[in-house]
Amino acid sequence: xxSHKASSAKSTELTDEEILELQEKMGGDDWSGSAPxxxxxxxxxxxxxLGLLAPHKITMAVVVGLVIVSVLFSVWAPRVLGRAMDVIFxxxxxxxxxxxxxxxxxIEGLRAQGENTFADMLxxxxxxxxxxxxxxxxxxxxxxxxxxxxxxxxxMWLQGFLLNRIVMDAIFELRASVERKVNALPLSxxxxxxxxxxxxxxxxxxxxxxxxxxxxxxxxxxxxxxIIGITIMMFSVSWQLALVALLGIPLTGIVLAVIGTRxxxxxxxxxxxxxxxxxxxxxxFSGHEVITLFGRQEASVQxxxxxxxxxxxxxxxxxxLSGLMMPIMQFISYLSYVAIAVLGGLKVASGSLTxxxxxxxxxxxxxxxxxxxxxGGMMQMVQSGVASAERVFxxxxxxxxxxETEQSASPHRARGLVEFEDVSFSYTDEPLIxxxxxxxxxxxxxxxxxxTGAGKTTLVNLIMRFYELDKGRILLDGHNIAExxxxxxxxxxxMVLQDAVLFEGTIMDNIRYxxxxxxxxxxxxxAKACYVDRFVHSLPDGYDTQxxxxxxxxxAGERQLVTIARAFLSQPALLILDEATSSVDTRTExxxxxxxxxxxxxxxxxxIAHRLSTIRDADVILVMENGQIMxxxxxxxxxxxxxAYYRLHQAxxxx
Numbered sequence: 088x089x090s091h092k093a094s095s096a097k098s099t100e101l102t103d104e105e106i107l108e109l110q111e112k113m114g115g116d117d118w119s120g121s122a123p124x125x126x127x128x129x130x131x132x133x134x135x136x137l138g139l140l141a142p143h144k145i146t147m148a149v150v151v152g153l154v155i156v157s158v159l160f161s162v163w164a165p166r167v168l169g170r171a172m173d174v175i176f177x178x179x180x181x182x183x184x185x186x187x188x189x190x191x192x193x194i195e196g197l198r199a200q201g202e203n204t205f206a207d208m209l210x211x212x213x214x215x216x217x218x219x220x221x222x223x224x225x226x227x228x229x230x231x232x233x234x235x236x237x238x239x240x241x242x243m244w245l246q247g248f249l250l251n252r253i254v255m256d257a258i259f260e261l262r263a264s265v266e267r268k269v270n271a272l273p274l275s276x277x278x279x280x281x282x283x284x285x286x287x288x289x290x291x292x293x294x295x296x297x298x299x300x301x302x303x304x305x306x307x308x309x310x311x312x313x314i315i316g317i318t319i320m321m322f323s324v325s326w327q328l329a330l331v332a333l334l335g336i337p338l339t340g341i342v343l344a345v346i347g348t349r350x351x352x353x354x355x356x357x358x359x360x361x362x363x364x365x366x367x368x369x370x371x372f373s374g375h376e377v378i379t380l381f382g383r384q385e386a387s388v389q390x391x392x393x394x395x396x397x398x399x400x401x402x403x404x405x406x407x408l409s410g411l412m413m414p415i416m417q418f419i420s421y422l423s424y425v426a427i428a429v430l431g432g433l434k435v436a437s438g439s440l441t442x443x444x445x446x447x448x449x450x451x452x453x454x455x456x457x458x459x460x461x462x463g464g465m466m467q468m469v470q471s472g473v474a475s476a477e478r479v480f481x482x483x484x485x486x487x488x489x490x491e492t493e494q495s496a497s498p499h500r501a502r503g504l505v506e507f508e509d510v511s512f513s514y515t516d517e518p519l520i521x522x523x524x525x526x527x528x529x530x531x532x533x534x535x536x537x538x539t540g541a542g543k544t545t546l547v548n549l550i551m552r553f554y555e556l557d558k559g560r561i562l563l564d565g566h567n568i569a570e571x572x573x574x575x576x577x578x579x580x581x582m583v584l585q586d587a588v589l590f591e592g593t594i595m596d597n598i599r600y601x602x603x604x605x606x607x608x609x610x611x612x613x614a615k616a617c618y619v620d621r622f623v624h625s626l627p628d629g630y631d632t633q634x635x636x637x638x639x640x641x642x643a644g645e646r647q648l649v650t651i652a653r654a655f656l657s658q659p660a661l662l663i664l665d666e667a668t669s670s671v672d673t674r675t676e677x678x679x680x681x682x683x684x685x686x687x688x689x690x691x692x693x694x695i696a697h698r699l700s701t702i703r704d705a706d707v708i709l710v711m712e713n714g715q716i717m718x719x720x721x722x723x724x725x726x727x728x729x730x731a732y733y734r735l736h737q738a739x740x741x742x
Contacts, residue, residue: 129351129473136296136476139257146253153246154309160239162316164232165454166324169447171228176442177213178220186217210438243309250305258297264483265289273488274553275514283366284359288482291365292358292475299472303465310458310465317455324448325440328427332452335423339459342415346408347466353405354474360398362478367394409467420456427452489555501564501579501660503529503691505550510559512549512714519545520714523559527707532692534702536735537711543695546711547663550693551580563661581659581690583683585666587646594623595630597649601657610656617652617682619645644678651682662692699736708732 140147190213198206269289277285321329371378371387378387431448434440440448507525511518520542527533535543548554550561552573560567568576581601589597598610598619605613611630614620622645626632634640641649654662664683680701696702703722710718710731717731725732 129348129470132477132480133469133473135480136300136473139261139300140253142260143253143256146249150246150250150253151308153242153249154312157239157242157246158309158312158316160235160242162313162320162451162454164235164239165447165450166320167228167232167235168450169441169443169445171225171232171443172446173213173441173443174221174225174228177215178218181214181216182219184214184216188216190214190216206438208436208438247305251301254297254300254304257300258293261296261479262293265293265479268483268485268487271487272485274548276485281363281366283364283369284362285482286369287358287362287365288478291361292478295358295475296472296479299468299475303468303472306461307465307469310461313458314455317451317458321448321451321455324444324451325431325434328431328434328448328452331426331430332423332455334426335419335456335459338419339416342412342419343466346411346415347470350405350408350467351470351474353401353408354471355477356401357398357405358471358474358478360394360401364391364394364398367391405471406467409470412466416459417456420459423456424449424452500658503527503531503660504562504564505661505691506562506565508560508562510549510561511557512545512554513557518714520549523714523716525709525716527691527693529691530689531706532687532694532702532704534694534696534705534708535711536696536699536702536708536732537717541711542714543711544665545714547665547693547695550661550663551577551582578657579660580663581654581657581661581686582663583647583650583654583665583686587643587650589634589641589646589649591633591635593628593631593633594619594626594649597634598652598656601653601655605656610652613652613656616685617648617655618678619648619652621678622648648678648682651686655682655686660690662687662690664692664694666695666697699739710735 194206194210318329318333321332367390371391378384427449431440431445435442435445505525505527507523510520510523510525512520523546535546537543545554549556550568552568556569560569562568563571563576563579590600594614595607595610598614599605601613602609607630611620614623614630623629623632626640632640664687694702694705702708706721707719708722708725709716710725712731718725718728720728726736
């Protein structure tokens with residue numbers, strides 16, 4: 088809420104150069120809704136995404152070892168199967184030959200009869216004429232094959248289990264980093280960024296990274312190692328056939344380079360469009376009443392259709408391009424398979440290759456094409472995941488607020504003396520607050536009035552260090568707040584905003600939010616002091632009544648009283664009231680005013696006011712224009728001067 092108000096306090100518009108500078112500080116994205124100015128690189132983002140697994144190097148080494156074991160067993164099995172095929176085929180041929188002769192004699196006899204092709208084929212085999220199939224050897228080979236496949240599957244399951252644990256831990260840390268980043272970013276980031284896009288980066292994109300790493304990483308590692316293992320085994324069987332099988336790799340590389348690059352750009356656009364669409368939907372829901380009031384439903388629907396159409400177009404292009412890879416790669420694998428089958432048959436016929444070896448090689452070629460196809464299919468998921476990772480990393484790389492240096496501790500509870508000394512601040516190169524000096528004594532109520540853009544909300548945001556000063560300093564009880572830890576400084580401040588912000592939970596939970604260690608009795612005491620107790624008893628479950636995030640079951644005035652009770656419970660030394668009665672009815676306003684009077688008692692208070700009737704009793708009234716305090720004094724003395732305050736008063740109360 089403070090960010091929204093801070094935005095409204097700016098009196099100058101950003102130039103194109105300033106917008107470009109802000110984009111660079113915020114990670115390069117164009118938060119105005121158009122396409123990014125510069126394309127992001129795939130490989131650096133992919134390496135950084137894999138870097139999330141760096142803290143788990145030992146477990147990753149175990150995973151890689153298990154994958155290697157699984158691949159070794161799986162690629163050795165076809166070789167053993169080929170040996171089994173040779174046992175069957177040699178036994179079947181040998182049983183038809185006369186016993187008592189040698190294999191060489193049989194071959195010579197075939198050549199003498201002109202059966203050179205059959206003789207060549209037998210020359211590449213190991214058989215014993217007159218001896219049939221060796222079922223004992225065949226049984227042992229089959230058991231070995233089954234053992235290899237079982238061991239390979241077990242190793243693959245175990246590595247999948249470990250890798251899933253690693254990825255879950257990495258995503259857990261990534262989410263924690265995102266949460267820490269949210270709390271470390273300056274208020275200006277959220278002022279200038281679209282809330283829906285930020286939410287999409289921190290939720291949808293993180294989920295997409297998790298999905299890509301869980302489903303693609305294990306499969307990619309296994310596929311790459313399987314390709315290497317199969318390649319080695321193919322060359323051990325026949326280097327000529329291996330070269331034919333490897334001809335598909337350059338063609339596959341061309342497909343990945345041409346189509347993959349284009350689909351990656353479309354996936355980047357798809358996720359950016361998703362964030363923009365989410366932002367529009369969030370704004371539509373939160374501003375539904377305003378849209379209805381001004382009859383802008385049609386324009387809102389039209390904008391939704393435009394953004395939805397952009398998302399549809401990007402998604403369709405991304406899916407179409409990535410979907411082309413699998414069919415093209417399958418076609419390449421079919422061509423390779425036909426060439427291997429023909430050439431392998433010729434080599435078996437010539438005796439340079441046994442039938443079992445040819446069978447093993449064909450199985451290798453099928454296994455070889457399978458991981459290639461899987462890699463092609465995974466590119467869609469990987470590209471989408473890397474595109475999301477880029478957006479998350481851009482968020483994590485955004486410039487943070489000024490880091491805390493070695494700081495002095497703030498007093499346990501400040502007296503409330505606030506001093507501005509030669510303070511200057513600007514959102515852009517155009518100055519907003521210049522050379523401001525101000526002193527508010529402990530216990531005083533300082534009301535801040537002035538036209539929109541005068542710097543009223545900016546003034547109190549500076550007190551809470553939501554922004555850092557360009558020049559000067561702000562003192563709390565003589566302590567420079569720039570040298571105080573932010574959390575200690577803000578623990579001294581209570582705030583009641585124009586729009587009451589409640590959280591999902593009970594009424595008691597929402598009041599206790601001001602001080603989590605407060606007892607139920609202290610919560611009820613604060614509720615009574617701020618007139619919450621009056622309406623709570625009319626609710627079904629009293630203080631245990633559940634309310635949603637927007638406090639929909641409570642009226643605007645009741646929600647505001649709850650936030651005042653929350654601030655009362657925190658017992659702050661400083662109090663900031665940002666037009667806290669503007670959204671309540673007249674009868675409820677009386678209760679809110681009484682509650683705020685109780686809250687301001689013995690506290691230094693800053694009241695941002697638009698209605699001058701609410702600040703008549705302020706100790707000092709500050710009239711701001713263009714970031715400067717034009718006048719200050721109490722209500723009567725300022726009226727007597729007939730200056731800026733007098734003109735504001737006349738404008739509000741003139742008949």
